[in-house]
Amino acid sequence: MASLAPSFGSGAMTNSFTDMKNANVILIGGNNTAECHPLAMRWVLEAQKRGAKLIVVDPRFNRTAKVADIYAPVRPGTDIGYLGAIVKYIFDNKFYDEEYIKAHTNALYKVNPTFAFNDGLFSGYNPQGGPYKKDSWTYQLGLDGLPLKADALTDPDCVLMKLKEQFKDYTFEKAYEITGMPVDKVKLVAETFVKNRPGTILYALGMTQKSVGVQGIRMYAIIQLLLGNMGMAGGGINANRGEPNVQGSTDMAALAHILPGYMPMPSDALPTLNDYVKAVGTAKAKKTIALLKAWYGDKATPENEFGYHHIPKRSAKESAAKYVPIFEKLNQKAFEMGFIFAQNPAVSTPNLDMVWRGLSNLDLLVVAEIFETETASFWQHPDVNPKDIQTEVILLPAAMAFEKAGTMTNSARWVQGKPAAVPAPGEAIPDGDMIYEIMNRVKELYANSSDPKDKAILDLTWHYEAPGHEGIDMEMVLKEMNGYDLATGKLLDTGSQIAKAEPGTVSSGLGGLYTGVITEEGNHSLRHDNSDPSSLGIHPKWTFAWPNNTRVLWNRGSVDKNGQPRDKDRALVWWNGTSWVGNDILDVAAKDKGPDTPEGSKVFSTGEGKGALFRAVYKQPQKDAPELTLNPGYDPNIFKVAPVITEPGIADGPMPAHYEPIESPVQNPMFKQQSNPMMRPLELQEIQKSGDAKDFPYVLTTYMVTEQFLSGGVTRNTPQLNELMPSNFAEISTTLAKKLGVKSGDPVTISTARGKVTIDAMVTERIQTLKVDGKDIEVIGVPWGWGYKGLVHGESINKVTNSAADPNTGTPEYKACSCNLTKGGN
Amino acid sequence: MPKLSRRSFMKFTAASVAASALAQKRAYAKTDDNNKAFPLMTAGAATSYGICHFCSVGCGIEVKVKGNELISTEGFIDHPINQGALCPKGRSLKEMHNSELRLTHPLVRKPGGNKWEPISWDEAIDKIAKKVKDVRDKSFTKTVDVNGNTVTVNRTEGIFSLGSAEIDNEEVYLYTKFNRALGVHHYTHQAEV
Structure with missing residues (x-):
């Protein structure tokens, strides 16, 4: 999660489904919870029953909006417009939590004076193309390498004032002009969310599938930090993820840029393990060495850089998204x-x-x-x-x-x-048995090779047979993921053992992320004790949550400077005079260090240890690093001199800005810069075409319905679901229907620069014509999970969607592209 | 590892699945003596436990099994999130197991062909492993030049891998480990889109 990690230190849904009942306000923006996460809605409704206000922002009046206290429409892909107005509203009225932002965010840090933002471009922009040069996206540093702090939040150099400046033009009226959300609605959303605390935010692919996906979610992070909502029961940012194990598969790094446990993938810019430790910081490098010990066992030695070269190095020049x-x-x-x-x-x-x-x-x-x-x-x-x-x-x-x-x-990090x-x-x-068997066969084919390149396969640990029967035992795999103390052979209990150990003396296939899930005590993923002593929905003995069974991330943020709960009815952790205790497991801070110490007051795990209102490029220096000449390759002394945590920054800016979707019906009302300046150029000119509003005047957005799941590979083969949702449809407003003479059930052709599809129209009040920049904007909505296999068929709308993507994550802009719609079939 | 014939390969995989199924069923089995007078279709069934396989909320499911037949899937009453409730997709899960449309045997579509044909597990695994070695050896980059320095990169260029947010943690962990050991660097899945 490329926006939450730079903001807080690691990226995942911060709270849990059962925690949502503790909120006093819930903003759902970019997620149709009732439709796509029906049993999460149970906890949204529980909060509402207890008096919470529910705000739904969506291009459509969807199933979630139907039960909301406030529904506000938004033009697809423009959320930063109204979220910017919320930030301005917080600043104008000084509604930020001053004690919280001073203590737990980088609000007071002084920004490099050469940092600038002009007409939609940050300093370091290269008009010839290529990434931003980020050397001005930094702090003013002291001789010790630590950021200089301003004396007051009014210092024009400090992060808070840079943030205020960044959003000074996002008035309610400007938000309306950008998003089409009526002015009184923007105001009502801002007031309701800001004045009821704690508040939580729910999002899903409605926020990520945009060319500004990461920066949109950064807006959520900034708002929640300003309001002091991070780390609170009923607060946080709840990313509702889409697939049954997408949190797990992300943790397992089925991705090009990371290794399991979120350590960066080696690249050709980092030729040796020394280089890698220097670039990623000692904290992550220790985790990577634990992973290499799990993958290469005794064959991973200091002499061969723990097998660093057995793992492919990605090209630093190519997109990290694949x-x-x-x-x-x-x-x-x-x-x-x-x-x-x-x-x-x-x-x-x-x-x-x-x-x-x-x-x-x-x-x-x-x-x-x-x-x-x-x-x-x-x-x-x-x-x-x-x-x-x-x-x-x-x-x-x-x-x-x-x-x-x-x-x-x-989604809530529960390993079940x-x-x-x-x-x-x-x-x-x-599937695991297939992979196991294919690798066994590949190992056989290479058995006689002495080519160094084949050591990666031959030395790979691949023994998962349980005593007593042949074949793979998944609990053996889980144990490897959890990790071992290699001296004693015992399973590790917590990830912090990796941070404390000498590199090479512990193993963990996930660098400690899931450590504690299976210990000498037993397999905690199978625990079924649903007791909840605090009644806060923590359920500490139900299965296991990473990290360390912590249920609410950043929960050290829920206490005041004396270590006492800021809200007694929502007490997660507290300092009892000698240690941290509570209803949840303390996150990040040291368990035995008082609230007034640096280790005992740390809320976030970023390089600064602070929540990032401004995501600077930064390296947390090693204290008292000696002057040393290092041996090439790998030298254990690298751990005495390399930075502890490094923050490489975000590709498209340290703070968000409103850019139009890549295909948009209007000129950017904010800047000359029309769309995200960091877009990766597309490779296939004859296929990946782009259209403009002259030929394609409407905005196409896509989504899912409860009864047909994602691509439909399972649900379109399930008769009882097909009876409920037998065919696809294109939702269009009554205004557009009238203009084109289309009735519900009529076939319509939706075309973009990429092609045409025919789908039956559904004329509906759920989508309203939006007023943007003085123009009427029509939104067309189409569920995407249709194809030509399975028991029920339909044309895939993805034939015509746009493959232009967010420059950080590679997530394409499915949610907003330019289309035309005509009556009749293709 | 000794080379397995198709027969022994099938035997041990089937055995490992069945053995764990039996062991776990024993752990979860309860005698369902409700409704003796008016037996329901679930009467006499063993109870097992499952996790919903659709969205990421992670609802618990009570799975009723008679012999090898999955006869019902209902919300697991003790699960803190769903507390016995399910959405229509969760309720339909038994069809996912029982469907006659399920793939039951390895299939191959030959070059230029217009149909699926059966292939044995042994032949399929063999073909895949040989092709992996062939393409890996042919398309392997040991080093690249970066600004005049020779950097060991050990990359396999000719293979890409996709998947998956739909399989268990242990499985996707093995998939990552498998791909990285092969040198595959074009690797991603649903989480990116």
Whole structure:
């Protein structure tokens, strides 16, 4: 999560579903909770029953809006416009929590005087292209390398004043001009959210699938820090993630830029382990060495840099995000072989022509699935002749959740275990068994190799057989993830043991992230004690939450300077005179250090130890680092001299700014700079086309319905769900319907620069014509999970969506692109 | 590891799944003696536990099993989040197991072909492993030049991997470890989009 981590130190849903009842106000912006997370809505409604106000901001009056106290419409992709007005409102009325921001954020830190922001561009912009030069996005530092602090929040150099300056023009009227949200609604949303504390914010893909996704969520972080809502029961930022184990798969780093546990992936800019430690900081490097010990065991030694070179180094020049680039490269014939496990990109990728054309360039595609999907059967695409596609496809039958033992991590970081309840049908087997078996076979093929490149495979630890029977035992894998003290052979109890240990003496496949999930005491992911002594929805003995079974992240922020709860009815942790105790496990701060000490007052795990209102580039220096000459490669003394934590900054700015979506019907009302200046150029000119408002005057946005889940790979094969939601639809306003003479049920053609699809219209009051920049703007809404396989079919709207993406995360701008709509079929 | 024939491969995977299923079922099994007078379809079924496999809320599910048949999926009453309730997708989960549309055997679509054909597990794994070695060896970059310095990068260029937010933690952990050991650096999944 590329916006929460630079703001707080690590990125995940901060509180939990059962904690939402503690909120006095809930802002849902970019998430249709009732539709997409129905059982999370139970806790939103519980909060409302207890008197909380519910605010829903969405382009559509959706199922969640129906029960909201306040519904405010917003033009897709423009949230920063109204969130900026909330920030200005907080500043104008000094509604920020002064004690909290002074103690726990970087509000007082002095910013480099050469930092500037002009007409939509930050200092360091290169008009010739390429990334920002970030040397002005820094603090003024003392001789000790620590940031200089202003005496007062009014110092024009300090972060707080830079933030105030950044949002000075975001009036309620300007917010209306940008977003189409009426002025009185912007004001009501701002007042209601700011005046009721604690408040929490819920978001999901409605916020991330934008060219400014990261900066939009940074707005949430800034607002919650200003209001002192971070670390509070009923506060925080609750990212409602989309898939059953997407939190887990992110933790496991099925991503190009990180290793399991959120340590940065080595790159070719970091040729040795010494270089890596210097760049990522000692805290993360110790975790990476623990991972290398888990992966390479006794073969990971100080002499071979703990196997640092067994892991591929990504290209520092290429995008760290890989989703759209993989499909671009497929079209450029960069790959001969691909693996796709349990994913259906032939429905879920924007600009779908990229997918089936790209996959056709492979020699061999391996797909693991429980049902036949559009991806496995891309060669059956209606626009192609299978004879022309020379790709061999192997489709491996997978076991589903109830047919295998293992753990999944929910959005709230709860690592929940489950047994195998029934055998899989026929010869279907768990995905893990397939991967295990393929690697065993690859190891056999390389058995006689002495090529150094093959050590990465031959030395890889790959023994997960439980005593007593053949085959892989997933609990053995969980133990490797948890980690061991290598001297005693015992399972580790907490991740902090890795920070304290000499590098190379402990192992953990996740660098300590899940440590404590399975200990000598037992497998905590299977705990089913639902007791809740505090009645705050903490349930401390229900399964296990990372980190360290902490249920509310940054909970040290819930106390005052004496270590006592700021809100007695929401007490999470407190200082009892000798140690920190409470209803939850203390996060970040040291358990035995008083509230007035640096270690005992730390709330966040950023490089500064502070919440970042301004995300500066910064390196936390090592105290009293000696002058040393280091041996090349790896020298243990690197841990005495390298920075502790490093903050590389955010690609598109230390603070957010409003940019228009890449395809937009209006000129940016804020700056000459129209859209995100850090957009990665697209590679395939004949496929990844962009259109303008002259030809494509309407705004297309996409979403999901309760009954058809994501790409539909499972639900479109489930008869009882198909009975509830048998076909797709395009929601259009009554105004547009009248103008075009369209009735509900009529086929309409939606076109963009990328192509056309035909879908039946649903004329609805749920979408209203928005007034933006004096113009009437029509929004078209279409659920995206349709395709040509399964029991029910429909054209995929992703055929026409835009693959332009957020420059930090690579997440495409599905939520806002320019389209036209005409009556009749294609 | 000795090379396994298809038969022994199937035997041990099936055995490992079945063994864990039995062990766990024993741990969770309760005699359901409700409704003796008017037996429900769940009467006499063993009770097991599952986690919903749709959105990320992580609801608990009571799974009722008779023999090898999954006969009902209902909300798990003791789960702190869903407290026995489920949405329509969660309720439908038994169909995911029971569906006749499930893939039950490895299949191959040959180059230029217009249909799926059966392939044995052993042959499928063998083909995949050999292709991995072939493409890896052919497309491997040991070093690159960065500003005049030779940097060891050990990258496999010719293979990409996608997946998955739909499989268990242990499985995706192994998938990451597998991909990184091969040298795959074009690797991502649903979380990025």
